[in-house]
Amino acid sequence: MTSPVIPFVDLRAAHAEVAEEVRAGFDRVLADTSFVQGPDVAAFEEEFAAFCGVPHCVGVGNGTDAIELALRASGLPAGAGAVLPANTFVATAEAVVRAGLRPVLADCDDEHLLLDPVSAAAASGPGTAAILPVHLYGQQAPMAAVHDLAARHGLAVVEDAAQSQGSAQDGRPPVGLAATSFYPGKNLGAYGEAGAVLTSGPQAARAVRLLTSHGSEVKYRHETLGFNSRLDTLQAVVLRAKLRRLARWNELRRAAAARYASLLSGVEGVRPPRETPGNTHVWHLYVVRVPERDRVLAGLQAAGVQAQIHYPVPVHLQPAFAFLGHGPGDFPVAERAAGEILSLPMHPHLTPAQQERVAETLDKVLRQI
Numbered sequence: 001m002t003s004p005v006i007p008f009v010d011l012r013a014a015h016a017e018v019a020e021e022v023r024a025g026f027d028r029v030l031a032d033t034s035f036v037q038g039p040d041v042a043a044f045e046e047e048f049a050a051f052c053g054v055p056h057c058v059g060v061g062n063g064t065d066a067i068e069l070a071l072r073a074s075g076l077p078a079g080a081g082a083v084l085p086a087n088t089f090v091a092t093a094e095a096v097v098r099a100g101l102r103p104v105l106a107d108c109d110d111e112h113l114l115l116d117p118v119s120a121a122a123a124s125g126p127g128t129a130a131i132l133p134v135h136l137y138g139q140q141a142p143m144a145a146v147h148d149l150a151a152r153h154g155l156a157v158v159e160d161a162a163q164s165q166g167s168a169q170d171g172r173p174p175v176g177l178a179a180t181s182f183y184p185g186k187n188l189g190a191y192g193e194a195g196a197v198l199t200s201g202p203q204a205a206r207a208v209r210l211l212t213s214h215g216s217e218v219k220y221r222h223e224t225l226g227f228n229s230r231l232d233t234l235q236a237v238v239l240r241a242k243l244r245r246l247a248r249w250n251e252l253r254r255a256a257a258a259r260y261a262s263l264l265s266g267v268e269g270v271r272p273p274r275e276t277p278g279n280t281h282v283w284h285l286y287v288v289r290v291p292e293r294d295r296v297l298a299g300l301q302a303a304g305v306q307a308q309i310h311y312p313v314p315v316h317l318q319p320a321f322a323f324l325g326h327g328p329g330d331f332p333v334a335e336r337a338a339g340e341i342l343s344l345p346m347h348p349h350l351t352p353a354q355q356e357r358v359a360e361t362l363d364k365v366l367r368q369i
């Protein structure tokens with residue numbers, strides 16, 4: 001008898017919860033044909049800003065654009081350096097280049113795999129103008145240290161909050177500029193591409209909004225060169241329905257993470273992830289570390305457990321970033337982690353029985369290695 005597959009995420013279960021609201025919302029948009037910049041967009045922006053406790057939210061086309069537009073709205077000198085961790089999704093570095101800046105990579109800490117302030121400080125200097133802490137896996141980078149460093153070197157702070165919707169950190173300075181993504185698999189996921197910039201600055205909000213819409217606030221008057229990167233009205237309908245459930249869904253992720261922690265405490269060879277003191281982690285990803293990772297991953301997949309790797313190759317070893325001139329050994333913590341990390345199934349609808357099977361399978365596979 002083969003056991004049913006344990007999916008990595010379950011977008012179908014999430015949709016079932018919001019299906020009626022989404023359908024009613026779609027019908028409303030179709031009836032009044034408000035496909036671009038319809039009332040649901042402004043309503044979502046307001047609701048999401050309130051959820052995040054940040055005064056302004058500007059919806060954009062996707063998370064990568066959100067990072068680029070936040071950087072562009074910061075008015076940084078062309079070609080200046082922007083510090084970011086080597087262990088992030090490639091979009092963080094890609095957006096830096098697209099914004100006309102130069103990625104300056106730093107290593108992560110070995111315990112939480114978040115931007116290491118010591119490495120970031122060593123990377124900062126006269127040529128750097130920005131820093132992009134990445135709230136990787138769903139918990140925030142050490143923001144007090146990031147802001148100290150930014151103040152010392154005059155750096156603009158742009159947070160990559162694509163994986164951390166609903167996370168919190170005790171005593172952190174308020175959000176200046178943050179970018180997020182509503183890619184379908186994110187904690188708050190659309191049914192296509194979508195993203196947003198969050199900011200406490202009304203001027204930054206206005207600058208980003210101008211850029212999203214051809215540099216224009218008044219129809220056919222273009223103050224600056226911009227983009228076409230707006231939040232789609234149909235996506236805003238989906239996001240509004242899901243936002244109403246996000247706090248509960250994040251609580252379910254936290255409960256699932258606690259359950260994994262206790263199930264895995266008895267599994268030899270697994271290094272479970274940790275929440276930093278002061279952080280409220282929203283567990284976008286549950287990333288353990290194991291020896292012989294590729295063989296473990298193959299064993300899990302053969303047994304129907306859909307694990308993944310986030311991310312197998314750090315930015316500095318990607319062919320697209322060869323121009324930075326880095327090589328193996330430049331960011332040793334990120335590189336070692338890349339060979340050990342394994343993302344286990346994690347989503348709000350994961351059941352205790354599924355988690356037990358994940359832990360049992362992992363135990364069995366590790367014993368065979």
Ligand SMILES: *Cc1c(COP(=O)(O)O)cnc(C)c1O
Nearest residue numbers: 062063064089091092162181183
């Ligand atoms: C998803 C993600 C992005 C990019 O978002 P898109 O909406 O896919 O463009 C950027 N940074 C991180 C850390 C992400 O996880």
